[in-house]
Amino acid sequence: MDKKVLKAVTVFLGILTILVCVTFPFFPKLHTYAVAAREARETARANEHITIKRQDPEKVVEADNSMSAQLKIELPQGLTEQDISFENDYLDQTIYIRFPNGVDDYFADYSMSGSSDHIAGISYYKENGDGVIMMELDQVCELQDTVDSGYLYVNFIDPHEIYDKVVVIDAGHGAKAVGAVKQGIYEKDIDLAIVLELKKILDADTEDNIGVYYTRTDDSDPSLEKRVQLANKAKADLFISVHNNSSASGKMTGMNGTQVLYSESDDSELSSQRLAQICLDYVSSAFESTSIGLLPGDDIYIIRSSEVPVALVEVGFMTNADELAKLNSQEYQAKAAEGIYEAIKQAFEEGY
Ligand SMILES: [Zn+2]
Structure with missing residues (x-):
């Protein structure tokens, strides 16, 4: 009897191991689905806005x-x-x-x-x-x-009459939408810290005439609709969203590195995919992280709704101890920001 139970447990664990191994490469993708589901809820909430009576x-x-x-x-x-x-x-x-x-x-x-x-x-x-x-x-x-x-x-x-180029930068999440949480550190705070480092660099850049609009520069949580509308209504040359990743289980794992999501439905010459590749190259280099690669991201509202070239940068994994320490340090937040800045300049070099 005991042997039968032992055998059953062994078989069960064997199957479980195979399942985990087979699905492991898809774990980042699963995280994406989770983000998409939450974004859909947020969008539904945002749509219940109060109407203001207005004149023609x-x-x-x-x-x-x-x-x-x-x-x-x-x-x-x-x-x-x-x-x-x-x-x-x-x-x-x-x-x-x-x-x-x-x-x-x-x-x-x-x-x-x-x-x-x-x-x-x-x-x-x-x-x-x-x-x-x-x-x-x-x-x-x-x-x-x-x-x-x-x-x-x-x-x-029109901003394009004033600036040579127009960029919209989005720090993920905000306010009650904290994003991933690891060891008491909120993703929303890291996303914002990186964006504020990027803002410092862009503000100091007096050579390039770039107009930059931010979806948030504080602990607020604009609806996803508003975030993407800012990019569309500014007819931005680039729309870059800054996030950080976590493993599907949310548990600390060895998985680490930079990943960038793009819109696979954007088939223009200066595509979302090419922009994502530029971001991936420059951010992983500056942040000294592994380049995991690109991921189609049309499941994500702000990606599929963007009418301008969009890239969603997952700078690093908060579920990796070493990477979390880097993400939480001002030194590496600034490095990630420098990478995004270099990517913006490279994109403009390429004609975006
Ligand atoms: Zn996020």
Whole structure:
């Protein structure tokens, strides 16, 4: 009897070992599926947003064909340039123009004229006594404003008119979405730390005229829809998302190295796959890690929804003790950032 049990256990363990060995190469892929499932949930949540009642720009903006991508906004009497404050929320492609002594209904009392080319929606509301004109744009715009004789003039400028190249950088996860957790270290914090190191490098680069937009530079968690829309609405030349990997089981293993996901449905000449390869080469070299290779990533929402060349860099494995120590050190976070920076420059060399 005991021998039978022993035999059964031996056979069972044998089968288990074979199963693990056979599926082992797919473990990173399984992690990808897990990420995709969580992303789908996040997207569903994000879709339940509160709707804001807004005006039709064509009704409230008096068309003036002499003005192109410019608005002329009448200001309440006595206001000067110093009274007006602007907020340009790139992530939402929404601008807020705030002024003191807000009236109840701006559109009833004042006029607005010009071209509403980039304006998808317009609203007015009062907040703490201030009047706020809120404009939803159909793309990321930079603004230029002047005040003259009681009117505010706002120019809407395509980032590509200002910058030679436009890049969108995404630090994975954020806030309650912590990503992988290992030894009390959250993936979201490492992703952000690497992106902030990259920001330091890009901010210091005054030679290349690169416009950079970030999905987050703090512990926030923009929806996946917003993250990818920032890249699409900025018509970014490159969209790079920074993440870190973990084994499928979440247990500490020997598996380590850099891996980059790309969109297999992007068959353009300057493809997502080529961008991913550039990122893989430069990041694994700078981060001194094993290059594991590329992985098709259309299961991931931000990859399949990107209309611009996209690469999702899994810098290293948090489930590998040595790599976790590197990922958690400022020295290697900076090295990973340097690798991404070099990859960006190389991509532009290649014509992206
Ligand atoms: Zn991640």
